[in-house]
Amino acid sequence: MTTTGGSDESPSVALRTEALEQLLTERGLIDPNVMDAIITRYETSVGPLNGAEVVARAWTDPDYRRRLLADGTAAIKELGFSGPQGEHIVVVENTPTLHNVVVCTLCSCYPWPVLGLPPSWYKDPAYRARVVREPRTVLAEMGLTLDDDVQIVVRDSTSEVRWLVLPERPSGTEHLTEAELVPLITRDAMVGVARVAAP
Amino acid sequence: MSTPLDIEGPAAPPRSNGELVFAEPWESRAFGLAVTLHEAGSFTWPEFRTALIARITAWTASGGPGGPYPYYRLWLGALEDVLAGLGVVSTDEVITRARALAQRAPGHDHRDHAH
The missing domain is CATH 3.90.330.10 (Nitrile hydratase alpha /Thiocyanate hydrolase gamma)
Known part of the structure; x- marks a missing residue:
């Protein structure tokens, strides 16, 4: 497990999240359409x-x-x-x-x-x-x-x-x-x- | 897929108690990444939970209480920990890509980064 110190000098969490999403998509590990559907589901219909x-x-x-x-x-x-x-x-x-x-x-x-x-x-x-x-x-x-x-x-x-x-x-x-x-x-x-x- | 529900009244569950589910767009992406990867079988939920607890415990031990609780920041950190542990995506790769994204010309930024 890597615990990165100095997260303050790291890029913003928004950019980090976007970077992670890009890398995972390029590697075929996530399908952004599937992910969008999951997010929409929890934002609008599961509650x-x-x-x-x-x-x-x-x-x-x-x-x-x-x-x-x-x-x-x-x-x-x-x-x-x-x-x-x-x-x-x-x-x-x-x-x-x-x-x-x-x-x-x-x-x-x-x-x-x-x-x-x-x-x-x-x-x-x-x-x-x-x-x-x-x-x-x-x-x-x-x-x-x-x-x-x-x-x-x-x-x-x-x-x-x-x-x-x-x-x-x-x-x-x-x-x-x-x-x-x-x-x-x-x-x-x-x-x-x-x-x-x-x- | 699922039928969109009323966004007013009792049929608006996630907001019906006066609270938005996600405060910022990136939080919903970080949430979605973990759930999508889990549903695709990349890791078990207990594995993710263990990593999340480790991040929360470390934040608490570092004297975190007092500031706003950065829940989804810890969530994202846990996800990065799990993926690095599995050898799927390393922390360095994430940082390198994020720095590259930060260099985009403003007009090419197709997502709204408020900070």
Whole structure:
């Protein structure tokens, strides 16, 4: 492994990236059209809406909920969502007494097929370090105050496991359909740093 | 391929929580390079992850916290590390090519480099 010192005198990262892309293309290792399609996909179509559809289905279909908690990846694939970083998704359920919150302490692992790419705060060293040490405080700072009797479980991503939180369905939404529930379900609720609010 | 979704409202997932996926164009290219190479079988994701963790750890150890977190810079560094380790593209080759690109006449620069 080369760890280049003196990166300050190196060309800008934009030029470096372009140089790398050129070299890899010339060597036949990447097809720029394939790469463009991948980037467009993550910029426009893969994101938390996918996860929201999974959660809304689980809230309205008990059999699906059981399958989702038993084998997240397979149940998520039933709705058509799969791909990189989705090979081993484990779904954990929040309840009135137990609250799961997700982190990747070492880098930025995240369930791309259902949430898209992670937000900045998820990748930030402060969140990664602090949510493990003082989850209750960090969640409160992010606007989620949990009672002292609610147990918090911090789910750290590993080289294989990607976590997805199944949030609690808010009371007062019993009359809503699956399609009406989807827009209520936020990315933050599926990472475990927020609750889903009734409309 | 996939149907383009609404870019407003709930059908705009990557931006729906008030955040763009990539801050600058080169970040999307650096992201795309790693994912494309991985999907083509050039390396496994755990190999890339290990390199990314090494870059992040080194940045943190060097007293990085305090400045803005240069996530995609570390991502690009990890990608260069993996490719150099595999003997695919060396760091010197990248730097040489990048310097050559920097010499282009402005009118020949078909990509927008804001810096």
